[in-house]
Amino acid sequence: MxxxxxxxxxxxxxxxxxxxxxxxxxxxxxxxxxxxxxxxxxxxxxxxxxxxxxxxxxxxxxxxxxxxxxxxxxxxxHKIQKLTPKEENYLSVINSCTDAGVTLFLMRRDGFDMEKKSFFLERTKNRIPEGLKYLREWEKKLNPNNPSDWSIPAMSLYSFLYWAHQRELIDLNQYPDEISFIENFKSSKGVSETSF
Ligand SMILES: N[C@@H](CCC(=O)N[C@@H](CS)C(=O)NCC(=O)O)C(=O)O
Incomplete structure (x- = not known):
């Protein structure tokens, strides 16, 4: 193919x-x-x-x-192991954080007032901390030495955290568990090859 x-x-x-x-x-x-x-x-x-x-x-x-x-x-x-329903949920939550991040990034770039009191803005901003809170227990158990833990949700979480940090959409200092996750998986296959 x-x-x-x-x-x-x-x-x-x-x-x-x-x-x-x-x-x-x-x-x-x-x-x-x-x-x-x-x-x-x-x-x-x-x-x-x-x-x-x-x-x-x-x-x-x-x-x-x-x-x-x-x-x-x-x-x-390629006959790769499918995600479990739980992992599908983690992926949905990470994609929701990423969608919120992309929306906020494009709005900020277009000069919208990001501090404006707005039902939509508040809900969009909240999706990131709420999503990360939901993921925390799962993410803390992931072991970089276990190849099956470097799954689609783990890769998606890595991609989101790194990007959101670079774009100043999250302050990683407020997220020590997520810093540990990035640190643990920074040598996983595909990370350095795709870094920017
Ligand atoms: N649900 C889509 C989202 C893709 C997405 O939002 N991509 C961003 C780049 S990270 C994009 O192309 N944004 C352009 C836009 O929103 O106009 C997917 O999972 O592929």
Whole structure:
């Protein structure tokens, strides 16, 4: 199977797909775009996906949208262990934190008043600390020496925390358990290969 992954280097959703493919030795070509700062790249992404978001995986001629569908397709194609219902829930919570982070990042970039008293802003901001609180007991039990613990939710959590810290969406000093998680998994396969 010939795969091309379209995405930006910094996108946490894209990074998880890259980490997963690297970790499972799945050969792919990474087509890097910067849709935030480059108009041609933005137009290219728009032409390739009606959702206008990355990642997109091209499997031969077929374009697959949505990181979760991409990861499920790869899991199926390469006969990798499927996630348990609990792990699916962790992934949903991490994706919700990441979606909230992407929304906040794009709003801030467009000059919205991020301190404005707003029902929507308050709910969006709260999703991050509430989500991280829910994940904590699971995340603290993960062992970097156990290959099955370097799962899709663990990769997604790593991608989210690193990105949200870089974009100043979270203050990691307030999250000592998450600092330990990053520290524990920083040598896992796919991390250094996708770092920015
Ligand atoms: N649910 C999508 C979310 C993807 C997503 O939000 N990607 C961001 C980059 S991290 C994006 O393309 N944002 C552009 C936009 O929201 O307009 C997935 O899991 O693939």
């Amino acid at each position: 010939k795969y091309t992954l379209l995405g930006s280097k910094r996108s946490p959703f894209v990074r998880t797909c890259r980490m997963f493919m690297i970790n499972h030795n799945i050969d792919f070509n990474f087509q890097s775009v910067d849709f935030v700062n480059n108009k041609e790249d933005a137009q290219f992404v728009k032409e390739k996906t009606p959702i206008n978001r990355v990642p997109v995986l091209f499997q031969n001629e077929t374009a697959i949208f949505e990181s979760r569908v991409i990861l499920n397709t790869l899991t199926e194609n």
